[in-house]
Amino acid sequence: MSQEKQNVEFKKSSCILCSVNCGLDIQTGGESGRELLKIKGDRDNPSSQGYLCNKAARLNYYQMGQDRIDTPMRRKSDGSYEAVSWETAIKEVAAGLNKVKNSHGGDKILFIGGGGQGNHLGGLYSDGLQKALGVRYRTNALAQEKTGEFWVSGKMFGGGPHGDFEHAEVSVFLGKNPWQTHGFPKTRTILKDISRDPKRAMIVLDPCVTDTAKISDYHLQLQPGTDAWALSAMIAIVIQEELEDKTFLSDHTEGFDQIHAYFAQLDIAEYCKISQLDLDLVTRATRRLAQAKSVSIFEDLGTQQNINSTLVSYLQRILFVITGNFAKKGTANIGVSLLSVTDASKGDVSAKSTKKNINKKVSPVLGSKVIVGLLPCNEIADEILTDHPDRFRAAIIESSNPVHSYADSARMREAMQALEFSVVIDVAMTETANIADYVLPAASAYEKHECVFFQVDFPKNTFQLRHPIVDKLAGTKIEAEIHTLLIEELGALKPLHVAILRTAAKLGRRSFALAFTALLKFKPELMKVLPSLLYRSLGQTLNQGKSASAAPFWALCHQFVRKNRTYANNAGFTGSLWQAGEKMFETLLNSPSGFIFSDSGTDYSDTWKRMSRADKQIQLHLPELFPQVCNLDTSLLACPKEFPLILTAGQRRGETTNTIIRDASWDKKNKSSSLYIHPVDADKLKIESGDQVKISTQTGSGQTHAFVTEQQRPGFISLPNGLGLDYKNSQGKKVHIGIAPNELTSSDRKDFFAGTPWHKYVPAKIEKLSIA
Ligand SMILES: Nc1nc2c(c(=O)[nH]1)N[C@H]1C(S)=C(S)[C@@H](COP(=O)(O)OP(=O)(O)OC[C@H]3O[C@@H](n4cnc5c(=O)[nH]c(N)nc54)[C@H](O)[C@@H]3O)O[C@H]1N2
Ligand SMILES: Nc1nc2c(c(=O)[nH]1)N[C@H]1C(S)=C(S)[C@@H](COP(=O)(O)OP(=O)(O)OC[C@H]3O[C@@H](n4cnc5c(=O)[nH]c(N)nc54)[C@H](O)[C@@H]3O)O[C@H]1N2
Numbered sequence: 108m109s110q111e112k113q114n115v116e117f118k119k120s121s122c123i124l125c126s127v128n129c130g131l132d133i134q135t136g137g138e139s140g141r142e143l144l145k146i147k148g149d150r151d152n153p154s155s156q157g158y159l160c161n162k163a164a165r166l167n168y169y170q171m172g173q174d175r176i177d178t179p180m181r182r183k184s185d186g187s188y189e190a191v192s193w194e195t196a197i198k199e200v201a202a203g204l205n206k207v208k209n210s211h212g213g214d215k216i217l218f219i220g221g222g223g224q225g226n227h228l229g230g231l232y233s234d235g236l237q238k239a240l241g242v243r244y245r246t247n248a249l250a251q252e253k254t255g256e257f258w259v260s261g262k263m264f265g266g267g268p269h270g271d272f273e274h275a276e277v278s279v280f281l282g283k284n285p286w287q288t289h290g291f292p293k294t295r296t297i298l299k300d301i302s303r304d305p306k307r308a309m310i311v312l313d314p315c316v317t318d319t320a321k322i323s324d325y326h327l328q329l330q331p332g333t334d335a336w337a338l339s340a341m342i343a344i345v346i347q348e349e350l351e352d353k354t355f356l357s358d359h360t361e362g363f364d365q366i367h368a369y370f371a372q373l374d375i376a377e378y379c380k381i382s383q384l385d386l387d388l389v390t391r392a393t394r395r396l397a398q399a400k401s402v403s404i405f406e407d408l409g410t411q412q413n414i415n416s417t418l419v420s421y422l423q424r425i426l427f428v429i430t431g432n433f434a435k436k437g438t439a440n441i442g443v444s445l446l447s448v449t450d451a452s453k454g455d456v457s458a459k460s461t462k463k464n465i466n467k468k469v470s471p472v473l474g475s476k477v478i479v480g481l482l483p484c485n486e487i488a489d490e491i492l493t494d495h496p497d498r499f500r501a502a503i504i505e506s507s508n509p510v511h512s513y514a515d516s517a518r519m520r521e522a523m524q525a526l527e528f529s530v531v532i533d534v535a536m537t538e539t540a541n542i543a544d545y546v547l548p549a550a551s552a553y554e555k556h557e558c559v560f561f562q563v564d565f566p567k568n569t570f571q572l573r574h575p576i577v578d579k580l581a582g583t584k585i586e587a588e589i590h591t592l593l594i595e596e597l598g599a600l601k602p603l604h605v606a607i608l609r610t611a612a613k614l615g616r617r618s619f620a621l622a623f624t625a626l627l628k629f630k631p632e633l634m635k636v637l638p639s640l641l642y643r644s645l646g647q648t649l650n651q652g653k654s655a656s657a658a659p660f661w662a663l664c665h666q667f668v669r670k671n672r673t674y675a676n677n678a679g680f681t682g683s684l685w686q687a688g689e690k691m692f693e694t695l696l697n698s699p700s701g702f703i704f705s706d707s708g709t710d711y712s713d714t715w716k717r718m719s720r721a722d723k724q725i726q727l728h729l730p731e732l733f734p735q736v737c738n739l740d741t742s743l744l745a746c747p748k749e750f751p752l753i754l755t756a757g758q759r760r761g762e763t764t765n766t767i768i769r770d771a772s773w774d775k776k777n778k779s780s781s782l783y784i785h786p787v788d789a790d791k792l793k794i795e796s797g798d799q800v801k802i803s804t805q806t807g808s809g810q811t812h813a814f815v816t817e818q819q820r821p822g823f824i825s826l827p828n829g830l831g832l833d834y835k836n837s838q839g840k841k842v843h844i845g846i847a848p849n850e851l852t853s854s855d856r857k858d859f860f861a862g863t864p865w866h867k868y869v870p871a872k873i874e875k876l877s878i879a
C-alpha cells in the first residue's frame with residue numbers, strides 16, 4: 108500500500124464558508140497527512156443531515172493555502188517582516204498593548220473580528236484578553252450588515268426572531284439570494300420544495316434575475332435602493348384592503364393605531380412607480396402573503412447594505428406582524444443559543460466609565476451608535492484618522508480582514524498605519540496582516556476544536572463542537588493558547604490559581620466545581636479571564652488535555668441547563684441540575700457531528716416567553732424610525748452625472764467565499780472575477796463578454812473583464828465579493844485576480860441610523876479598455 112493510501116481516513120467536521128456550517132465527512136491524508144482530500148455531506152449532522160453545496164469541495168484551498176503563516180512575524184522599519192519565536196512575539200505583543208493601555212487607556216485599543224463564518228471558539232478567549240486589557244470597543248462584520256436589523260428586532264420584539272422557511276406557506280426573500288448564499292439549513296432542498304409545491308409561494312424582491320428569483324412565483328424586480336417604497340406600498344395594500352390580522356394585532360401588539368393613519372392614505376400607485384414595479388403584480392403578491400397561513404421573510408445584504416437599510420428592517424417587520432406571522436409554525440420565532448454571537452461580542456461598553464460617550468454607548472470620536480456592543484465597522488478609519496484625544500491607538504484583529512472588507516480600503520490602510528500598535532491573528536498573510544506590526548499564525552479550522560454560535564432555529568437548536576481532523580501546521584497555535592499566553596504575560600492569570608484548580612480537577616468534576624466556586628468568590632476578578640482559567644485547569648483533564656480548549660463549555664452547559672431546564676430536559680438532559688449539565692457537557696464533547704441541546708417541543712407560543720419585553724407586546728410604532736418612514740427621500744437615489752451606473756460592490760456568486768479561500772486556482776478560466784452588465788448598457792458602451800473594462804467610482808478604480816447578462820437590470824452592474832486578493836497560488840506564484848470591492852466604496856455613504864454602508868448602491872462608470 109502506498110504511503111498516501113495509508114494516511115487516508117474520513118472524519119467529521121463542518122464547512123466554514125457560510126453561516127449554516129453544513130456537517131462534513133472529510134477524507135484527510137495526502138503527502139503531509141494534513142490535506143482535505145474528499146469532502147462529503149455528513150448525514151449524522153442533526154442540522155444539515157447530509158446536505159452541502161458546491162463550495163465545500165474547495166476547502167483544501169483554504170487548508171493548504173500557500174498564504175498560510177507558520178511563524179510569528181514582526182514588522183521591520185522598512186515594512187518587511189522577520190520571523191520571531193513565539194516567546195518573543197508574546198512578550199512583545201503584550202508589551203506593545205500594555206504600553207498603549209498605560210499611556211492612553213485600555214479603551215483606546217480596538218478589537219476587530221471574532222470568528223467569521225465558522226470559528227467562534229477563539230472569541231471566548233479573546234474576550235478574556237480584552238477584559239484583561241480594559242478594551243471597551245469592538246467591531247466585526249456584523250456591524251456592516253446586521254446591526255440595523257438587530258436594533259429594530261430588539262425594540263419591536265425584545266429578541267431576534269428568524270423565519271421558518273421549511274414550513275412557511277409563503278417565503279419572502281428581500282435583497283437575499285439564498286440559492287447562492289444559503290442562510291438556513293438545507294437551503295436549496297427547501298427552495299426546490301417550495302417551488303414545486305402549488306400550495307406554497309415564493310416572493311423575491313431583487314433588481315436582478317437571480318437563481319432564486321428564477322424559481323420564485325412573484326419576482327418584484329424593483330429599481331435598486333427602492334425597497335422602502337416597495338414595502339411601504341405592500342403594507343398600505345394590506346391596510347387599505349383591510350387584510351390585517353385584527354385579532355393578532357389587538358392581542359399582541361401596541362402602536363398599530365399610530366402607524367395606521369399614514370399607510371391608510373399612502374399613494375400605493377405612486378410608491379410602486381418609484382420602485383418601478385407593476386402595481387398589479389405588487390397587489391397580487393401582497394394579497395397572497397396576507398392570506399397565507401404562515402409567512403417568513405429573510406432580509407439580507409441587498410437591503411442591509413443599501414439606502415434606508417434600517418427603515419427596511421423596520422418595514423418588513425411591520426408587514427409580517429400586521430399579518431400575524433409571529434410565534435407560529437412557518438413564521439418568525441426566537442431560537443435559543445448556548446451563547447449568542449452578539450452576547451459574545453457585546454463587551455462591557457456601558458460599565459463603570461464616567462465618560463459621557465461611553466455611558467450613552469456611542470463611539471468615542473464620531474458618537475455613532477454602538478449596537479449589540481459593536482461600532483459601525485465602516486467608520487473605523489474615521490475613529491482613528493483624527494487628532495481627537497479619544498481616537499483608537501491600537502488594534503487587535505482576529506479572523507477578519509478589514510483592510511479588504513471595510514469601506515474604502517485605501518483609507519483603512521492609512522488608518523492601520525496611523526496606529527501606534529497592531530497585531531493580527533490569522534491563518535493567512537492577508538491584506539490586513541501585511542500591514543500590522545505583529546502577525547500571529549493560527550492553526551486552521553480543521554486543525555483544532557472549533558464551533559459557531561449561530562443557533563437561530565426553532566423548535567430544536569443544535570450545537571457542534573468540531574474536533575481537529577488533521578495535525579496543526581508546524582509553528583501555529585490555536586487561539587485559546589495564543590490569548591491565554593497573552594493574558595498570562597499581562598499578569599491577569601496567576602500560576603497559583605491555575606495550580607489550585609488543576610489539583611481539584613484531578614479529583615473529579617464535583618471537587619473541581621467546589622474549588623472553582625470557592626476560588627471565584629475569593630478572587631472575583633478571575634471572572635474576566637474565565638475561559639483561560641478553565642482551559643489551563645479543567646481543560647487538562649479533557650481527553651488527556653487534547654480537548655482543553657473545550658473547557659469553557661463546561662460552564663456554558665451548566666449555565667444553559669440552569670436557565671432553560673425544560674428545553675434541556677426535552678433534548679434528553681434530565682436528572683438533577685448537576686446531572687443534566689454534566690450530561691450535556693459530555694454529549695457536547697463526544698458528538699463530533701453535533702447534537703440537539705435544546706428542544707422547545709411543538710408549542711411555538713414559547714417564542715412569546717423568549718421575548719425580553721416584560722409586557723410581551725410587539726411594538727409597531729418606533730418613534731426613532733417612524734418619522735423617517737413617513738418622509739422617504741427620493742433624492743438619496745440620485746447618482747452624480749459622471750457616475751450614472753449603480754454598482755453592487757460585492758455580489759455573492761456561486762464561486763465566492765468572502766476572503767476565507769484566498770487561492771482561486773480552481774477557477775481555471777478566471778470566470779469568478781467578472782463585472783456583470785446588462786445587454787442594454789453593454790450595447791451603449793460597445794462592450795462584449797470578455798472585454799477588459801475599467802470601472803471608476805468617486806473613491807477609486809479597477810480593471811477586470813465584463814460578462815454581459817440578462818440577469819442584471821439596465822443601469823445596474825455588479826462585482827463579486829472576496830476578489831482582488833493578493834495571494835500565492837498553488838504553484839507559489841503571486842497572483843491578483845479581479846477587483847477588491849472596497850477600493851471602490853466610501854465610508855460616508857451609510858445608513859443614517861446604524862452606519863451600515865451602501866455597498867449595493869455605489870455610483871460608478873465604466874469604460875472599455877482597448878486591447879494592447
Ligand atoms: N456563495 C457565497 N455565499 C455566501 C457568501 C459568499 O461569500 N459566497 N457570504 C456569506 C455572507 S458573509 C453573507 S452576509 C451572505 C449574504 O447573502 P446575500 O445577501 O444573499 O448576498 P448578496 O449577493 O451580497 O446580495 C443579495 C442580493 O441583493 C440584491 N440587491 C442588490 N441591490 C438591491 C436592492 O436595492 N434591493 C434589493 N431588494 N435587492 C438588491 C442582489 O442582486 C443580490 O441578489 O451570504 C453568505 N453566503
Ligand atoms: N464592498 C463590500 N464589502 C463587504 C461586503 C460586501 O458585500 N461588499 N460583505 C461584507 C460581509 S457581509 C462580510 S461577512 C465581511 C467579511 O469580511 P471579514 O469579516 O473581514 O472576514 P472574511 O473575509 O470572512 O475573512 C475571514 C478571515 O479569517 C481568517 N481565518 C480563517 N480561518 C481562521 C482561523 O481559524 N483562525 C483565525 N484567526 N483566522 C482565520 C481568514 O484568513 C480571513 O482573513 O465582508 C464585508 N465587506
Ligand code: SF4
Pocket residue numbers: 122123124125126127128129158159160161162163289
Ligand atoms: S458554503 Fe455550502 S457547504 Fe459550506 S456551509 Fe454554506 S451551504 Fe454548507
Ligand SMILES: [Mo]
Pocket residue numbers: 248252
Ligand atoms: Mo456577511
